Amino acid sequence: MDLAESLASLRSILHSFISSVDKLPITQQGCPLRIRTKHFFSAEFIIPKERDCTDLHATLIQLKPDSYEKLYCFLYQAPNYLEKIWDPFLLATEYIRMGVPNHDWKVEDSNSNFDMCDTYPPLIYVPTSTTKSMVIGSSKFRSRGRLPVLTYLHPNGASITRCSQPLSGFSARCLEDEQLLQCILKTNSQSNTMYIIDTRPRINAVANRAAGKGYENEGYYSNMQFKFCPIENIHTMRGSLQKLLDVCEMKNPSMNQYLNALDNSSWLQHIKAVIDAAIFITRAIEIEKKNVLIHCSDGWDRTAQCCSLSSLLLCPYYRSIHGFRMLIEKEWLSFGHKFSDRCGHIRTNDNKEQSPVFLQFIEAVWQLSQIYPTAFEFNERFLISLHDHSHSCQYGNFIGNCEKDRLDLGIKERTYSYWNYILQNVNDFKNPLFRPQSSYASEVLLPIIYPQTLKFWLNMYHRFNSGVLPKETIPNTLTHLVDHTIALSDHARLLEKRIRELRLTLENGITTATSNEDIHELQENHNIISFIEHDSGLSENELNQTTVESIQPKLTKFLQPLSSSSDVESGISSDYSPNNKLFTSSFTLQHQSSSEINDMPTLERISFELNSIALDWCSYHAPFHCSCSLPFDSAQRKYNCWRCGENFCMRCIEHGIRLPGLYSNNLVPVCKTCVRSIKLSPLFIDYTMSNKSNYRNQTEIKSSTLVIDQKQPMEFSINGISYQKEEVRGERSIRREQYCCDQYVDIALK
C-alpha cells in the first residue's frame, strides 16, 4: 500500500448501497465480516467475538427497508438549492421532437389507464394504419401485453419498434399481431422488408417455445428478416458481474491469473455482445434503411439495452446531457425496466431478479465514449453518478418497476428528482472534450468493436482501490485547461475593447483630463466611444486607414457584437450561471458586454477590471489540500478561482459571481475570500446578480468529513463500536453533503 492508499479509508456507506454482508469462516483472530456494496466497495473486518459479529451482521441486514415506504427518497431532505420540483417529463414532447405523430405514426390511447399493459406508458405510438383490434389482439398475443410500439424514428424514415416475445409456442399465431407488423413495415417505403431482432441467443428463444412463448413463426410473417443477437439472460449477467468483482478482489494476482480471471468472467464479452447488437441495429436503420423490431423475452432488459444504445449511436441528441436523460426516461423508465427488482431496492425483492442490466448499458456507453472522446456532452462522472443513484434510492426517479408503480407511490409529489440534482451541478458532469460541431458529435456513429478496444473500467469497479488507478486523471486536467482558456479569451476580449476605447479617447484629443471625474464627465457628455474596429483578419492596408474621418461611419459596426471573434471554439464554453438551463444545449459564448456598450468606464474601474482576473492559474496538479484543509482526491472536482487563480474545493468556491474583467456576463467560480474582497469595492455594485433566488446556498452544505489518524490503521468502528480491521480495499471520500446522516453506516478507521 502506498501513501495514497493508506490515506484512503472508508467513512460512511449509505445503507442502500450495501449489497451483501457475509460472515466468513472464523479464524484465530476472530470472526471475519465482509461488506460489499453496490458501488463496488468491499471490506473485510475481523470481529473478535463471534456473538458481536452475529449481532452486527443481523443489524446490517435489517438496515435494508422491507417496504417501498421506508426507502431513503421518502426521508431525504436535500440542501436548499434543490427543490422538490419535477421538471415534467412528457413522453409526447420527445415523440414530437422526432416528428411523431405524422402521416405514418399516431398516438394510441388504449393504455391510458394501464389497462392493456401495466408496464407500458399510458400513451403509445403505433402505425396510422393500425386498428384498435390489431392493437388489442397483438397485446394479448405478446408476453405481459407488451405489443410492438414505436420507440425511435430516424430522420430517414426507418424506425425502431419494441415489444416482448410472442406467446407463439410451437404453432400458435395471431392475425392481429401479423397485421400490426405489416403496418409497421409499410411505414417505411424505402424497403420491402424489415428486421425482427431477437436479442436472445437462439437456443434460449427456442427453449421458450416449450413454455408457450418463443419467437415469431417465420412462415406467418411475410417480408420479415429474422436475426438473433445473442445477449445472455439476467442470471448469466449477474454471475458474470460477480466474477468480475472477484477479479477486483484478487490479492496480488499475476498477470496470467488476472487475464485468465478476466476472461473467465466473460464480462467484456457480454458488453461487446450488447454493443455489437446495437451496431447491427444502427447499420440496419442508417445504411439498409430498414425498420427494426426488437424484443427479448419480456422486452424490458436486453430490449431496453439495444433500443437505447442504438438510438445513442443513431441520434446525436441522445449524446447530450439533456438527450441522454430523455433516452433514460423513454427506454428505461417509461417502458418499464424493473429498476427496483434489478437493483434490489427492498428486502423483499427476489435476489434472483437482481441483475446488472442497467450497469451494462452504462458501461457500454462509457466504452463508446472512450472510442469517441469528443462525441458525448457528459463525462465519466455522470455515468458513474447515474449508476450509483439507480441504487441509492435517494431520488425518486428509479424507484419501482414501471411508471404505474411510481404513480402509485406518488414519487413526483414526495421525492426529489435526480435530474434536478444534475441540473444544479451540471458543470461537474460535462465532458471537456465535447465538441458539438465535430463530426463525431453530430453524425451517426458506426464503430467496429475490436476486443482490443474495450477496456476494463477501472474508475467504476476499482474506484475504491486508488493504487490501481492512474495517479492523475487526464479529464480533470482537461476541464481545468478548458476553463482557463475560456477565462483568458473572455478577459482578453474585454481588454481589447478597452484598448480600442482608450485609443479613441486619445485620438479624439482630450484636453486637460487630469482627474478621473473629468474623463468620466467628458465621456458622458460626448459619448466618445466610436472607434475603428479592426477584424483580426484585417490587412495592413486597412490598418493604415486609421483616420479620424473614417470613425463616424464605423460607429454602428462597433455597436454590434464583435464579428471578429468567431465561435469556432465556443463549444467548449461552460456557462457557470445557474440560470443557464441545463436542457437547452446552448453552447455559444455570450457576446454581451459586461457593461453598457456606450458607457466608457472610468479609469478607476478599468483598474478594477484588470485586477479581477488571474492570468496565471495554479496548476491543477499542485495542491493536495484545499485551503480549508480538505484533501483533494480524483473523485471530486477541483475549481480554480477565476480571480486569484488558486485551487479550491466545491465548498470553498462560489459559482454565481460576475467578474468585471470579463467581456461576457457569465457567472463564474470565485473563491470565498475573493468574493468577500471584491464585494467590498464600491465599484462592484454593477456586477451583483439579478436573480438571487437561484443562488446556490453554499452555507447549507454540511461539512461532515471525518478526520482519520493514520497511525493506528488497524482499528475501526462501525456505528461507534470499535473493531479490528483486516483489509479495507481503499476508498475515496463520498460527497457527504448529498446525503442525510441517519441513512449511513459510519465506518471509521482510527
Place this chain on the structure above:
Amino acid sequence: MDLAESLASLRSILHSFISSVDKLPITQQGCPLRIRTKHFFSAEFIIPKERDCTDLHATLIQLKPDSYEKLYCFLYQAPNYLEKIWDPFLLATEYIRMGVPNHDWKVEDSNSNFDMCDTYPPLIYVPTSTTKSMVIGSSKFRSRGRLPVLTYLHPNGASITRCSQPLSGFSARCLEDEQLLQCILKTNSQSNTMYIIDTRPRINAVANRAAGKGYENEGYYSNMQFKFCPIENIHTMRGSLQKLLDVCEMKNPSMNQYLNALDNSSWLQHIKAVIDAAIFITRAIEIEKKNVLIHCSDGWDRTAQCCSLSSLLLCPYYRSIHGFRMLIEKEWLSFGHKFSDRCGHIRTNDNKEQSPVFLQFIEAVWQLSQIYPTAFEFNERFLISLHDHSHSCQYGNFIGNCEKDRLDLGIKERTYSYWNYILQNVNDFKNPLFRPQSSYASEVLLPIIYPQTLKFWLNMYHRFNSGVLPKETIPNTLTHLVDHTIALSDHARLLEKRIRELRLTLENGITTATSNEDIHELQENHNIISFIEHDSGLSENELNQTTVESIQPKLTKFLQPLSSSSDVESGISSDYSPNNKLFTSSFTLQHQSSSEINDMPTLERISFELNSIALDWCSYHAPFHCSCSLPFDSAQRKYNCWRCGENFCMRCIEHGIRLPGLYSNNLVPVCKTCVRSIKLSPLFIDYTMSNKSNYRNQTEIKSSTLVIDQKQPMEFSINGISYQKEEVRGERSIRREQYCCDQYVDIALK
C-alpha cells in the same frame, strides 16, 4: 472498415524497417507475399504469377544491407535545418551532475583504449578505495571483462553498480572481485549490507554454472544480500513479441480468443517483470538506503533495462527530455547494449541475436507514463520515435553494438544525430501534462504495479490499424489547449500593460495629441511610461490610491518584470524558439517585453498588436484536411496559427515568428499566409528574428505524399509493378520529409 480506415493505405516503407518478407502457400488467386516491418506494419499481397512473387521476394530480401557501410545513415541527406553536428555527449558531465568523482568514487582509466573491456566506455567509475589490481582482476573474472562499475549515485549516497555474471562455475572465486565488491559496499555508510541482484530467473543462473559462469558464491561474498528478479532471456522475449504481433494480426477474434492470445503471449507479464525488478531496486536505494549491484549474463540486456528503469524512478532529471537522452546514452549506448545485433540492422546479423529488449524498456517507460501522466516531460510520440529510430538506421546513434564500434565507423563524423532531430522538433515531443513542480515530477516514484494497471499499447502495436484506436487522441487535444492558454495569457499580459500605459497617458493629460506622430514624440520627450502597477492580488484600498504623487516612486517597480504574474503554471510554457536549447530544461515563461519597456508604442502599433493574435482557435477536432489538402491523422501534430487561429500541418506553419501582440518575445507558430501578410506591414520590422541562421528552412522539406484513389482499393504496386492487394492492415502517413527516397519501397494502392 470505416472511412478513416479505408483512407489509410500504405505508401512507402523505409527499407530498414522491413523485418520479414515471407512467401505464403500458393492460393487460387496467386502467390501471397507477406511483408512485416519493425514498426509493426503487416500486409499480405497476392502476386498472380509465382515467378513474380519469387523475384519480388528476392528483391526485397536483397534490400537489407550486408555491411555497416551500406546503412542508411551514411547516405541520408537531412533537410537543411539539421546539421551534421553532434552535441558532444560526455559521460563525465553526467557523472559530475551526480556529484562524481567525490570522496567515495573515482574515475578509472584502465579502459581508456578499450583494452580491458571493449564493450564498456573508456572512462569508468569505481570506489576510491579500489586498486588497479582489483579492477583488472575483477574484469578478468567477469564475463566479457564487464566488471562492476558505478552507473547511478542517489542523493542519499546509495548507488547502483552494474556488471556481467562472474566466471565462477561451481566453485571458482576471485579475491580481487570480492574486494571490489567490499569497496562498493563501503562507499555507503548507511547500511552494512548491499544487494547483488541477478535479473535472471534462478534456474537460468544455475544453468550457467555448468558453462563456467553463473552467479556469485554466497560463501565468498560477505554482507551481500542475493536476490533474483526473474526476467526471461532474449529468446523468450523474441518469441513473446511474435505472439503479441500474432494477436494484432488476428482476424475478428472474439473477446475470449483475444484475451487468451494476449495471455499466451505473456508480453505484459514480461513487461511487469521488468518494472517490478526496477521497483525493487528503487525501494532498496530510496527506502532501505542500500547499494545495489545488478547483473544478468553479459550485463547488456536485462541489466540495461533494470538500471535505466530504476534510475528513471529514482531521479526526476531522467524524466525530462534531456535527462532521458542522458539515460539512453549512459545505460544503453556507453555500456554496450548491442543495438545492431538486437535490432538486426544488417543482413549478416544472426537472427537469433534479435530481441525486443530496448522496446520492452520503452514500453515499460510508457506504462509508467500512463500511471503518472504528469511526471514525464516527453510524450508517447517521443517514445515511439525513439523505438522506430533504433531500427531506422537513419541517424548514427544506434548503429553498432558498443561505443568502440561507433568510433571505428566514424559515426560522429559521417552521420546525423537523432538528438539533433529531436532538438529541432522538440515541441512535437513534449507532454502537455508535464508539471515540473508537481510532486510526481520531482520525487522518487514508488508505484505498485497491478495487472489491471498495465495496458496493451495500442498506439505502438496497432498504429497502422486505425479502427482499433480511439477516434480522437486526448493528448493532442491537451497540447492544443495548453498552447491556446499560453497564447491567451501572453496576449492578455501585453494588453494589460498597454491599458496601464494608455491610462497613464490619459491621466497625465496629453494636450492636442491628434496624430500618432505627436503622441509618439510626446512619449520620447517625456518618457511617460511610469504608471501604477497593480499586483493582481492588490486590495481595493490600494486601488484607490491612484494618485499622481505615487507614480514616481513606483517607476522602478514597473521596470522590473511583472512580479504579479506568478510562475505557478509556467511549467506548461513551450518556447517555440529554435534558439531555445533543448537540453537546458528551462521552463520559465520569459518575462521580456516585446518592445523596449520605456518605449510607448504608437496607436497604430497598438492596432497592429491587437490584430496579431487570434482569441478563438479553430477546434483541434474540426478539420480533417489542412488547407494544403494534406489529410490530418493522429500520428502527426496539428498546429494552430497563433495569428488566425486555424489548423495547419507541419509544412504549412512556420515556427520562428515573433508576434507583436505577445508580451513575451517567444517565437511562435504562424501559418505561411499570416507570415506573408504580417511581414508586409511596415510595423513588422521590430519583430524580425535576430538570428537568421537558426531559422528552420521549411522550403527544403520535400512534399512527397502520394495521392490515393480510394475507388480501386484492391490494386497496388510495389516499386512501380502492379499487383493485387489482399489485405493491408491500415496505415498512417509517414513523415516522408525525414527520409530520402531511394531508401523506400513504394507501395501504392491504386
